[in-house]
Amino acid sequence: MSAVPGDLAAFLVEAKRRTYAGLDDDATVAAPLLAGAKQLEHRAAPYAYRDIYFGMGFFAGQETVSRDERVIWSMSYSGGVDAGIGDRDTFLAIYKFLRQALLAVSVERPYRGPHLFEQAGMIYRNEVEGALGRFHGVETIARQNGAPLYELRYSGGLLR
Known part of the structure; x- marks a missing residue:
């Protein structure tokens, strides 16, 4: 497997904070590549990040990172409330x-959120196996009493 570029994780963190996590769907580009999709993008040379997904209550999507116009990393995900x-x-x-x-x-852990996050009576958990080169995980949200609210599964890594 190819070595992970040293600055890839930092770029992913920046891209995720400047797209869905920070702006919600307001980060959507006006003309997505696929009809009916939400498409979020962030660029900081030599990298370009793109997140394309469909749906809302249940959704599926894919994040990619390109370096010098070639996709080098990808993560697929699906889940919802x-x-x-x-x-x-x-x-x-x-x-x-x-x-x-x-x-x-x-x-x-530049995949999704932290291992554990609690606020507003809800608990977010993120369990991941592997490293940036090849990984898979699941994130969940539950009420503090344990009632499930949301689940998402994801996997990805460096492309070769």
């Missing part, structure tokens, strides 16, 4: 909480 949640205010509160957790992304 518990199917039993129909209340719009609860739905929006879960995603607001998720964005707060995702803002706490670190260079040591």
Whole structure:
């Protein structure tokens, strides 16, 4: 497997904070590559980050990082709020909480959010195996009483 560029993790943290985690869907580009998709982008030479996803209650997407116009890293993901949640205010509160957790992304774990984040009566957990070159994980949000609210599974790594 190729060596991970030393600055890739720092770029991923910056890109994630400047797209969905920091701006929600307001970071969406006007004309996404795929009809009906949300597409978020961030550039800082020599890297370019792109996150394309479909759906909201349940969604699926892919993040890519290009270096000098060649995709070198990717992460696929899918998940969403518990199917039993129909209340719009609860739905929006879960995603607001998720964005707060995702803002706490670190260079040591640049995939999604931190291992544990608690706020507003909710608990975010992120369990990941592997390293930036090849990894998979699951993030969950639950009420403090343990009631599940959200789950997302993800995997990715360096392309070769």
